[in-house]
Amino acid sequence: MREFTVAVAGASLLGTQAMVFVNPKAAPNANIEFLRFWAGQSQNATSAQQRIEIDAQTTPFPTLTAATPAALKRAEASASIIIGSTSGAAGTAGVNSSTDGTTSYTNIWQDAFNVLNGWLLVPTPAETIVFPAGLAQGMNMRTPIAPATTTNWAAGVVYREV
Amino acid sequence: MELKDSFVGRVYGVNYFRTHKTEAYVEIPPALLITDERGDAWSLGSEFVGTGYNLEFNVVRNDVSTDEFAKKIVYRGGKVRIYGQAGWRVWNGRTFI
Numbered sequence: 001m002r003e004f005t006v007a008v009a010g011a012s013l014l015g016t017q018a019m020v021f022v023n024p025k026a027a028p029n030a031n032i033e034f035l036r037f038w039a040g041q042s043q044n045a046t047s048a049q050q051r052i053e054i055d056a057q058t059t060p061f062p063t064l065t066a067a068t069p070a071a072l073k074r075a076e077a078s079a080s081i082i083i084g085s086t087s088g089a090a091g092t093a094g095v096n097s098s099t100d101g102t103t104s105y106t107n108i109w110q111d112a113f114n115v116l117n118g119w120l121l122v123p124t125p126a127e128t129i130v131f132p133a134g135l136a137q138g139m140n141m142r143t144p145i146a147p148a149t150t151t152n153w154a155a156g157v158v159y160r161e162v
Numbered sequence: 163m164e165l166k167d168s169f170v171g172r173v174y175g176v177n178y179f180r181t182h183k184t185e186a187y188v189e190i191p192p193a194l195l196i197t198d199e200r201g202d203a204w205s206l207g208s209e210f211v212g213t214g215y216n217l218e219f220n221v222v223r224n225d226v227s228t229d230e231f232a233k234k235i236v237y238r239g240g241k242v243r244i245y246g247q248a249g250w251r252v253w254n255g256r257t258f259i
Contacts, residue, residue, distance in 0.1 A: 009176045036208070038174065040194045045168075045181040072208060111192070117184060118173075118194025120206065124215055154176045158208065 064094025171203020
């Protein structure tokens, strides 16, 4: 099994933007199955409710901070087929976008949480979200409403190449 | 904003600063973390047992596994409780009983 994380910590969000973005490679290639999503504020004393979404996004993709996926199995010999990039293009991953790209998203999961407790989504096996190779859409975990406190956000996803 | 006299716990490699313990009756999931009265941060790790809909994940305290597995972690009555196939267990400060 090849599982990887893409995560960010201590991020300052600009508003309604991608916290984590992963775009599968062009076909034929491994599909990307998302196993876990999380988000929270590492420094905040103010309780507030916050929306969060998991969307499928077509081009134009967001402009991101490149994030190289880290293998969960530390003895994994080969890196992920997904590489870190600022472009959001197929086969890349990034975090904390500076621009949103398109304003049209396909909502896959919509949720809300209190920022003091954070948010954790671990789908059951039947609920895991799969982005197949060649889909030409990226997985965008984003805040559709700007947080009341935009600093010190931590977020991430775990995915498996299948 | 500067947090003084704050609790500091650790989840997924990130230090989480809080000024208060978690409010009453919070469950993981959907919450990410619970801060107890000591300031320790609790969450579910990435190790799991079981299959299908009976998956249980390792319970971590400040990113250190407690060697217990559960479907959920609940903070209620000022106690950290976990629930899984072994039923309900409560943290007594050293272990789950």
